[in-house]
Amino acid sequence: MKVLVIGSGGREHALAWKLASSPRVSEVLVAPGNAGTACEPGVRNVPLDDGDNARLLEFALAEDVELVVPGPETPLVAGLVDQMTQAGLRCFGPTAAAARLEGSKLFAKQVLDAAAAPTAGYREFTALEPALRHVGERPAPMVVKADGLAAGKGVVLAETRQQARAAVRDMLQNGVFGDAGRRVLVEDFLEGEEASFIALVDGEHILPLASSQDHKARDDGDRGPNTGGMGAYSPAPVLDPSVEARVMSEIMHPVVRALRDNGAPYRGVLYAGLMISPDGAPRVLEFNVRFGDPECQPLMMRLETDLLDLVDATLAGRLDQVIPSWRPQSALGVVMASGGYPGSYSTGQCVEGLDAPAGDTVKVFHAGTDLKDGEVVTSGGRVLCVTALGDTLSQARDRSYGAVSQIAFEGAFCRSDIGARALARRHD
Ligand code: AMP
Numbered sequence: 330m331k332v333l334v335i336g337s338g339g340r341e342h343a344l345a346w347k348l349a350s351s352p353r354v355s356e357v358l359v360a361p362g363n364a365g366t367a368c369e370p371g372v373r374n375v376p377l378d379d380g381d382n383a384r385l386l387e388f389a390l391a392e393d394v395e396l397v398v399p400g401p402e403t404p405l406v407a408g409l410v411d412q413m414t415q416a417g418l419r420c421f422g423p424t425a426a427a428a429r430l431e432g433s434k435l436f437a438k439q440v441l442d443a444a445a446a447p448t449a450g451y452r453e454f455t456a457l458e459p460a461l462r463h464v465g466e467r468p469a470p471m472v473v474k475a476d477g478l479a480a481g482k483g484v485v486l487a488e489t490r491q492q493a494r495a496a497v498r499d500m501l502q503n504g505v506f507g508d509a510g511r512r513v514l515v516e517d518f519l520e521g522e523e524a525s526f527i528a529l530v531d532g533e534h535i536l537p538l539a540s541s542q543d544h545k546a547r548d549d550g551d552r553g554p555n556t557g558g559m560g561a562y563s564p565a566p567v568l569d570p571s572v573e574a575r576v577m578s579e580i581m582h583p584v585v586r587a588l589r590d591n592g593a594p595y596r597g598v599l600y601a602g603l604m605i606s607p608d609g610a611p612r613v614l615e616f617n618v619r620f621g622d623p624e625c626q627p628l629m630m631r632l633e634t635d636l637l638d639l640v641d642a643t644l645a646g647r648l649d650q651v652i653p654s655w656r657p658q659s660a661l662g663v664v665m666a667s668g669g670y671p672g673s674y675s676t677g678q679c680v681e682g683l684d685a686p687a688g689d690t691v692k693v694f695h696a697g698t699d700l701k702d703g704e705v706v707t708s709g710g711r712v713l714c715v716t717a718l719g720d721t722l723s724q725a726r727d728r729s730y731g732a733v734s735q736i737a738f739e740g741a742f743c744r745s746d747i748g749a750r751a752l753a754r755r756h757d
């Protein structure tokens with residue numbers, strides 16, 4: 330069958346690569362894809378905007394696509410699944426009603442409240458004065474969030490009340506996030522260790538995927554500005570079996586039930602961004618309605634089961650009948666980014682060293698790359714996610730960084746401590 334993957338990042342390269350390995354898939358189309366997907370056997374890029382749902386639908390029908398796998402949240406929040414399903418196509422993800430879990434932070438909080446699931450305390454505001462007054466009454470640090478989608482930039486961790494006031498003004502008064510920031514949430518600051526809990530949900534059953542952890546800050550030691558993610562690994566020791574059991578019973582099951590009771594049953598990938606307190610109590614920071622990027626890259630390296638089987642089981646409501654198999658090894662991905670990211674950066678830089686032999690334990694997933702006159706050039710902030718398997722996490726890390734050292738482009742940088750937190754815990 331033909332499968333259409335939507336998106337152009339490292340996550341989509343990993344999904345396309347994994348789907349192309351399925352004996353049941355004849356071709357994977359990626360809209361619009363990147364230089365990595367362009368060169369992947371069994372994969373073809375199609376020059377379509379991943380935000381243009383109408384064109385994507387038209388294309389999927391014309392190409393006899395049998396399954397659509399959207400990578401990013403934007404098309405999902407804009408109703409891609411509803412539109413594709415109405416046209417008789419199978420599309421892997423939540424409906425617009427359920428995707429509000431990521432599309433509106435207030436909606437997510439309301440579902441969490443209905444589910445009595447643990448999360449940071451919050452208040453919501455659309456008017457400036459009450460929001461400023463509230464900030465003046467709260468202890469710092471606190472967190473100011475734009476309600477809607479703001480391309481990952483709508484969260485301000487304010488260390489002082491002054492910073493929180495500035496963030497509230499930016500959103501409610503200066504409209505820096507447009508409509509997404511017309512409503513803000515002022516949230517309590519949670520302490521602990523972050524982890525990504527990614528599961529498949531078929532409306533009723535929940536199948537947790539292997540654990541993973543992301544590094545959101547730009548610089549070593551979790552310093553510097555927030556990014557989309559500078560690296561990730563799986564498994565993540567912080568999500569030990571007892572924490573995982575708590576996440577399932579205190580968060581995932583009640584939330585999936587609350588959505589169903591709300592008339593918005595959830596189908597697709599459900600990603601809970603968690604803060605795990607030192608005593609192992611999980612609390613929800615946010616929901617995403619898709620795979621994490623870069624968490625997806627190490628997950629796909631470790632997944633032995635055919636991803637198509639998992640997608641089919643999700644769409645058929647049969648997730649209680651599948652047990653995915655994971656490689657026992659660890660996987661770790663290091664993001665190579667363009668100088669200046671997550672601020673402004675240059676593009677069009679030649680990427681050298683991609684042909685260096687890396688062996689079958691290393692896979693270079695592309696994100697912000699393009700082909701120009703047959704050469705790979707940079708086209709985004711996160712350029713590559715160099716991912717490796719290893720018998721231990723430290724072996725996976727050494728292999729990733731070994732491959733990173735072979736690759737070069739003007740201004741390239743990466744964090745040098747991906748995996749450090751887990752390694753400190755495991756002593757391996
Ligand atoms: P979000 O998009 O809501 O995940 O926020 C982005 C990042 O901000 C998260 O990955 C956390 O690192 C941080 N964050 C969000 N909410 C909180 C919170 N209530 N307390 C502490 N950190 C937070």
Ligand code: GLY
Pocket residue numbers: 543557558617620621622623624
């Ligand atoms: N890696 C974080 C995210 O995908 O939202």
